Amino acid sequence: MTRKEFIERVGLGASALLLPACLGGLSSCSGVNAFPAAPTNVDFTLDVSTGALATKGGYLINAGVIVARTLANQFIAVSAACTHQGSTVEFIGSGSYFYCPRHGATYSTSGAVTGGPASQSLASYKTSLNGTSLRVFS
Numbered sequence: 001m002t003r004k005e006f007i008e009r010v011g012l013g014a015s016a017l018l019l020p021a022c023l024g025g026l027s028s029c030s031g032v033n034a035f036p037a038a039p040t041n042v043d044f045t046l047d048v049s050t051g052a053l054a055t056k057g058g059y060l061i062n063a064g065v066i067v068a069r070t071l072a073n074q075f076i077a078v079s080a081a082c083t084h085q086g087s088t089v090e091f092i093g094s095g096s097y098f099y100c101p102r103h104g105a106t107y108s109t110s111g112a113v114t115g116g117p118a119s120q121s122l123a124s125y126k127t128s129l130n131g132t133s134l135r136v137f138s
């Protein structure tokens with residue numbers, strides 16, 4: 001067997017091993033990665049008198065939603081899963097934007113993409129403050 005024949009056989013063998021995985025719909029083959037979908041039917045209440053939301057620029061994640069208190073003292077809520085490959089985004093309080101630490105995507109406070117590689121916005125949710133009780137809902 002020549003070197004060329006060996007490489008061709010090994011290469012074909014490796015392809016044959018990977019083919020079933022690709023046919024099975026693994027994300028690494030399709031180019032589209034499966035990740036948590038944006039939560040729907042969101043409706044929960046948080047106490048903002050203590051914890052992360054008691055401080056301007058603070059944030060927390062609840063039920064797949066990232067809730068943040070901006071420096072302007074407003075509450076915002078968007079889906080916590082980056083639309084690129086699903087990593088959990090963070091809120092950068094000092095700059096009032098969402099940031100994905102995995103590949104660096106950035107989103108505005110409304111969830112709109114401001115920097116790639118993400119191309120789709122984060123789902124946004126409504127907030128309503130009643131005293132120290134913050135309702136987050138769809």
Ligand code: FES
Pocket residue numbers: 082083084085086087100101102103104105116117118
């Ligand atoms: S997973 Fe968020 S930028 Fe890639």
